[in-house]
Amino acid sequence: MKILSAEQLSEADKISIEKQKITSEELMERAATLVFDEIHKRLQGAPIPVKVFCGIGNNGGDGLVVARHLIQHGYEVTVFIVNYSDKRSDDFLANYEKLKKVSNDWPSLIKGEPDFPTLEPGDFVIDAIFGIGLNRPIEGWMADLVKLINQSQAFTLSVDMPSGLFSDKVPGEEDAVIEADYTLSFQAPKIVFFLPETMDYVGDLQIMDIGLDREFLADIPSKTFLINKDMVLPLYKQRRKNSHKGDYGHALIAGGSYGKIGSVLLTATAALKTGTGLCTVYIPKCGYEIVQTGLPEAMVLTDTENNLLSSYPEDFKADVICFGMGVGTAEKSVKALKSFLKASTSPMLIDADGLNILSKNIELLSLLPENSILTPHPGELKRLVGEWKDDFHKLELVKDFSKEHGVIVVLKGAHTFTINRDEIFINNSGNPGMATAGSGDVLSGIITSLIGQAYDPLVAAVLGVFIHGLSGDISAEKSGYESVLAGDIARNTGKAFQELLKELN
Incomplete structure (x- = not known):
């Protein structure tokens, strides 16, 4: 699903009005009626006080x-008009007149703090004050009104965009923004809905198809996409009946140090559960019995060192290499990564301490094979690309880094972002239960496995991130968020693939 800018959506409105031969008021009626339908479907006529806060524009x-x-x-229903200006949009005025014809009580005008209503925790608040076109912070008494709504504990639903949230920048720490419990947004997602600094304002999100012109939406350019099941289905390659383990790649999983062998075990488990034909784990000697016992399906090679890695396994060939989990950043570990980079001509996946080694030895970045995949969490990313001012600046830094070094960056988070040069793919599977130790190691194994199975590295990253999240959703459904373990995510990848197969068959 394309993520569009405010300008692109405004243009889509105009084109749709022209081609469908309707008025802007009719388009507004269509869109807002869908919002009502969703509310009515959930409330089912319940005697809940509904308080609607309307700005004086189209929102x-x-x-x-x-x-x-x-x-x-x-x-x-009680309607409040937030009178922040003497100007009103034409469609606002038309619908104001329609409202007066069906209501016994005229809307209350809010011109300042003395006009603020009392809000109770049991109220249902609809926020329609400012929409996607807001370009400056909410100030003065209007900011106090936003604060009142946020502190009321009333359930708050925002129409299209939480008021005070910008479509193309992060609000300041002191800026007033509605903290919605639910947002019903029109036609296409906005990138601010998924950024770590802004996603909490949105609450649960639903994108509503309001019937804008299909041809225009199909042709409009975008380099940012929201990844859901419909998007990944065409990426998934079903297995041929006449095949053998050699058709599905040989993955080399390298990492671990004394006390951190479990991370490599999780990665290798995930790689095998994702379909790798052959998996070799390369670890220090201290981890031999752990891996050999814990994962008999994997082959094990050990370094000459007992407690950490120091070199590439001699005369070993693999279809894909994953390096870094639990490997540490000692000088011998740096030497090991350098030997791996020199030995590999195929895309690699670098994670965890492998990334920390790169950030401390930036000359090694030039040795990365084209389209290698880096999977940092925010702290590891900061060490790679430097400090950022906000999440929009962060994305620009990562895009520049991707282009400069010819790599794909998988930025882990509640919505994991896969960034390939100027393209951004935002994942929409997963849940808070996945915020657990080892979850990232499992993700590395999934993506590594897909690369080994001859998926294009970018496809492997996008599909792998989605499968990882879907497996986490399956795990949480069984045990609840608090009980999800990384091993559960690895073990449920098969069920995640089954979910895709249900859609394909």
């Missing part, structure tokens, strides 16, 4: 349409 017009339908269906 406010959406709110007026929703309020009108709620009133006509018997809900207890």
Whole structure:
């Protein structure tokens, strides 16, 4: 699913109005009626006080349409007009007149703090104050109104965009932004819905297809995509009946040090569970019995060192190499990574301490094979690309890093971002239970396995991240967020693939 800018969505509105021969008011009615339908489907006429806060632009017009339908269906509705200017949009005025015809009470005008209503925890608040076009912070008494709504403990639903949130920049620490419990957004997701600094304002998210022109949406350029099941289905390659283990790649998983062999074991388990034909684990001698016992399906090679890695295994050939989990950053570990980089001509996956070694030895970046994959968490990323001002700046730094070094960066988080030069792929599977030790090691194993199975490295990253999240969702469904372990995620990758197969067959 394409992620579009505010300007692109505005243009889509205009083109749709022109080609569908409708008015902007009719488009507003269509979109806002869908919002009402979703609310009505959930409330089912429950006697809950509904308080609708409308700005005086088109987002406010959406709110007026929703309020009108709620009133006509018997809900207890109070409408407040947030009067931050004397100007009103034409569609707002048209729907204001329609609302007055169905309501016994005219909307209350809020012109300052004395007009603020009382809000109770049991209220249902609809935020339609400012939409996607906001370009400056909410200030003065309007900021105090936002604070009142946030502190009320009322359930808050935002229409299209939480008021105060910008579509193309991160709000300041002191800026007033609605903290929505649920956001119903129109037609296409906005990138701020998924950034770590802004996603908490959005709450649960639903994207609503309001019927904008299909041809225009198909042709409009975008380099940022939200990845869901529909997006990854075409990427998945089903196995041929007439095949053998040699068809699915030989993965070399290298890492570990004394006390950190478990990380490599998790990565290798995930690689095998994802379909690697052959998996060799290369570890210090101290981990031999652990891996050989814990994962009999894997082959084990040991370094000459007892407690850490120091070199590449002599005369060994693999289809893909994964390096870094638990390997440490000692001088011998640096030597080991350098020997791996010199030995490999195929894309590698570098994770964990492998990334920390790269950040301390930047000359090694030039040795990375083209389209190698780096999988940093935010701390590891900062050591690679430097400090950033905000999440938008961070994305620019990562894109520049990807282009300069010819690598794909998988930036782990609640919504993992896969960045390939100027392209961004935002994952939409996964859950908070995956915030657990070893989860990243499992992700590395999944992606490594897919590369070994001859998936293009970018496809392996995007598909692997989605499978990792889906497996985490399956794990959480069984045991709850708190009980998810990294090993559960690895063991449930097969069920994640089954979910895809259900859609394909």
